[in-house]
Amino acid sequence: xxxxxxxxxxxxxxxxxxxxxxxxxxxxxxxxxxxxxxxxxxxxxxxxxxxxxxxxxxxxxxxxxxxxxxxxxxxxxxxxxxxxxxxxxxxxxxxxxxxxxxxxxxxxxxxxxxxxxxxxxxxxxxxxxxxxxxxxxxxxxxxxxxxxxxxxxxxxxxxxxxxxxxxxxxxxxxxxxxxxxxxxxxxxxxxxxxxxxxxxxxxxxxxxxxxxxxxxxxxxxxxxxxxxxxxxxxxxxxxxxxxxxxxxxxxxxxxxxxxxxxxxxxxxxxxxxxxxxxxxx
Amino acid sequence: xxxxxxxxxxxxxxxxxxxxxxxxxxxxxxxxxxxxxxxxxxxxxxxxxxxxxxxxxxxxxxxxxxxxxxxxxxxxxxxxxxxxxxxxxxxxxxxxxxxxxxxxxxxxxxxxxxxxxxxxxxxxxxxxxxxxxxxxxxxxxxxxxxxxxxxxxxxxxxxxxxxxxxxxxxxxxxxxxxxxxxxxxxxxxxxxxxxxxxxxxxxxxxxxxxxxxxxxxxxxxxxxxxxxxxxxxxxxxxxxxxxxxxxxxxxxxxxxxxxxxxxxxxxxxxxxxxxxxxxxxxxxxxxxxxxxxxxxxxxxxxxxxxxxxxxxxxxxx
Ligand SMILES: [Zn+2]
Numbered sequence: 001x002x003x004x005x006x007x008x009x010x011x012x013x014x015x016x017x018x019x020x021x022x023x024x025x026x027x028x029x030x031x032x033x034x035x036x037x038x039x040x041x042x043x044x045x046x047x048x049x050x051x052x053x054x055x056x057x058x059x060x061x062x063x064x065x066x067x068x069x070x071x072x073x074x075x076x077x078x079x080x081x082x083x084x085x086x087x088x089x090x091x092x093x094x095x096x097x098x099x100x101x102x103x104x105x106x107x108x109x110x111x112x113x114x115x116x117x118x119x120x121x122x123x124x125x126x127x128x129x130x131x132x133x134x135x136x137x138x139x140x141x142x143x144x145x146x147x148x149x150x151x152x153x154x155x156x157x158x159x160x161x162x163x164x165x166x167x168x169x170x171x172x173x174x175x176x177x178x179x180x181x182x183x184x185x186x187x188x189x190x191x192x193x194x195x196x197x198x199x200x201x202x203x204x205x206x207x208x209x210x211x212x213x214x215x216x217x218x219x220x221x222x223x224x225x226x227x228x229x230x231x232x233x234x235x236x237x238x239x240x241x242x243x244x245x246x247x248x249x250x251x252x253x254x255x256x257x258x259x260x261x262x263x264x265x266x267x268x269x270x271x272x273x274x275x276x277x278x279x280x281x
Numbered sequence: 282x283x284x285x286x287x288x289x290x291x292x293x294x295x296x297x298x299x300x301x302x303x304x305x306x307x308x309x310x311x312x313x314x315x316x317x318x319x320x321x322x323x324x325x326x327x328x329x330x331x332x333x334x335x336x337x338x339x340x341x342x343x344x345x346x347x348x349x350x351x352x353x354x355x356x357x358x359x360x361x362x363x364x365x366x367x368x369x370x371x372x373x374x375x376x377x378x379x380x381x382x383x384x385x386x387x388x389x390x391x392x393x394x395x396x397x398x399x400x401x402x403x404x405x406x407x408x409x410x411x412x413x414x415x416x417x418x419x420x421x422x423x424x425x426x427x428x429x430x431x432x433x434x435x436x437x438x439x440x441x442x443x444x445x446x447x448x449x450x451x452x453x454x455x456x457x458x459x460x461x462x463x464x465x466x467x468x469x470x471x472x473x474x475x476x477x478x479x480x481x482x483x484x485x486x487x488x489x490x491x492x493x494x495x496x497x498x499x500x501x502x503x504x505x506x507x508x509x510x511x512x513x514x515x516x517x518x519x520x521x522x523x524x525x526x527x528x529x530x531x532x533x534x535x536x537x538x539x540x541x542x543x544x545x546x547x548x549x550x551x552x553x554x555x556x557x558x559x560x561x562x563x564x565x566x567x568x569x570x571x572x573x574x575x576x577x578x579x580x581x582x583x584x585x586x587x588x589x590x591x592x593x594x595x596x597x598x
Contacts, residue, residue, distance in 0.1 A: 211484075
């Protein structure tokens with residue numbers, strides 16, 4: 001606790017952010033239709049107790065699961081998207097951003113927290129899929145870049161939880177260059193020999209897979225996540241036949257050698273803190 | 282006979298007339314050299330008129346012109362044939378959509394890498410339409426590391442509709458291959474010059490696109506997605522590709538204005554395909570100019586500047 005007292009401002013606990021779980025509300029597993037009360041569901045870390053499907057959760061839940069007592073200091077909370085291209089498709093990007101903010105109560109598709117994980121310092125960047133599909137624009141890139149700066153400065157291990165459909169089209173080439181930016185920044189972390197743990201969750205595709213998500217010193221994934229570069233629909237269109245069973249799942253990616261380990265949500269915290277302890281040697 | 286794309290159709294009549302006149306000149310005793318001269322002048326003016334005010338979508342069409350020169354044509358011209366192609370990623374196979382090798386430009390050794398498109402139906406398939414698989418990116422990385430070992434600068438020529446989205450590409454880690462290149466290129470201790478010579482689509486282009494100088498040919502495009510796919514995703518139809526091309530700000534001019542590239546290389550009137558030799562000369566001059574500057578920078582400083590440049594990209598508030 002003393003460690004937290006040294007941080008003057010910005011302390012947050014996830015308790016106040018936690019989703020209301022009024023009694024009597026039920027959650028139905030989309031995979032096996034198992035019914036769980038929302039309380040049981042949360043207690044089970046949003047994993048189905050029958051089929052073990054790891055349901056999609058956001059940064060609020062991951063920070064709650066991974067940081068000791070759910071306590072952390074959130075970094076870089078003020079960064080917001082610009083609209084450099086004045087992008088407009090069926091609606092303007094500005095409107096899209098506002099709607100995403102209203103819907104998700106988030107400022108963009110990633111949050112950065114600094115806290116303790118089993119008593120060891122760690123900085124965690126966690127993507128939020130419910131903000132424009134977890135897409136990577138300038139804010140995501142810049143927040144990761146600044147999280148790496150903090151990691152470098154304080155010599156604290158970094159973890160990034162990926163959950164993204166890829167680049168944010170409405171930021172066009174700006175979004176493409178976030179791949180370059182985050183990967184270049186990670187090269188500095190690698191040079192400084194600070195551990196970087198990448199956790200790929202459902203779904204991780206496109207430019208996120210083709211940059212920081214695949215560059216961990218250790219690449220972990222939750223079970224059954226969709227992980228790939230090209231989306232399954234595009235691959236299917238390319239080959240013109242049905243995709244093989246289990247294509248682009250965590251298990252498939254592990255089998256082909258691009259993941260170190262698949263970790264169940266309940267084991268995430270201990271696995272990661274143990275890895276960091278072993279790296280620290 | 283040259284292929285004409287839609288915007289070049291107004292040239293058809295003049296080209297036919299020129300063809301006839303040249304035939305007469307060559308096959309008979311009648312001197313029509315003045316007519317030929319006049320026609321060439323008219324063609325030049327017409328080309329200038331057409332190419333002066335291209336829309337973003339029209340530029341995309343020019344970047345895909347079937348007569349546009351591809352990577353190996355540039356390499357052969359720039360090195361005057363002093364080029365040895367090197368193959369394979371040492372792991373899986375040799376990717377025909379990604380070429381590379383050692384060559385010399387005016388006595389200086391350089392390592393070339395780049396996507397290669399095919400010049401006819403058979404070759405287009407052989408080159409997989411310039412869409413590399415993971416082994417292509419790994420071959421490029423192997424060659425870049427080789428260049429680094431012998432302190433040789435890297436010239437990356439980018440021309441791809443994207444990294445290949447196939448089953449085997451996914452099995453062999455397309456995402457990892459591109460990601461690895463981004464990280465490794467950031468730390469490469471030799472100068473890297475990247476030139477988008479045609480299409481610069483998404484991660485497939487960026488995968489060999491981390492350079493100290495990133496330049497775009499005047500009629501190339503570079504963005505996160507092709508206008509067609511952007512239209513398909515955002516408007517749910519391909520109909521809006523022109524509007525998507527505008528919105529994406531994918532031309533050299535816009536990319537330079539947004540500080541996402543370092544410069545534009547002018548093309549001859551009528552586009553690179555209208556005068557490939559002139560294009561090769563301009564590109565060679567630009568490479569020599571940039572090499573001179575970059576070679577003077579200490580490796581540590583070079584890497585630092587390169588990383589800083591990419592880290593400054595993006596707009597937040
Ligand atoms: Zn279930």
